[in-house]
Amino acid sequence: MKRVKATEARRQWFDLLKQAGKPGVFIVIQHRDQPDVVMMSIDEYEGWMETMEIMSDPTLLRDIEKGMAEKQSGNTVPLEDVLKKIKA
Numbered sequence: 001m002k003r004v005k006a007t008e009a010r011r012q013w014f015d016l017l018k019q020a021g022k023p024g025v026f027i028v029i030q031h032r033d034q035p036d037v038v039m040m041s042i043d044e045y046e047g048w049m050e051t052m053e054i055m056s057d058p059t060l061l062r063d064i065e066k067g068m069a070e071k072q073s074g075n076t077v078p079l080e081d082v083l084k085k086i087k088a
Helices: 006-011 013-020 042-055 058-073 079-087
Strands: 002-005 027-030 037-039
Touching: 002 006, 006 013, 006 027, 013 027, 013 037, 042 058
Parallel strands: 002 027
Antiparallel strands: 027 037
């Protein structure tokens, strides 16, 4: 994570855009007494939003946990077998 002041961000704007477009790169911009802001790629942002949506849905979270437990217990069916049954 890189931190820059707003005046420096203005000077380096296009370079910062290029950097922030890379996966896993976050740039924090500070401006006086305003809250800091974060610049990141749209893919990164959408991934965070999707994760937050999943984490805020108790039913979906329970289903994921149940699926993980089933996988650990060996009570799963390989995808290839499921696809064969669907096509048959």
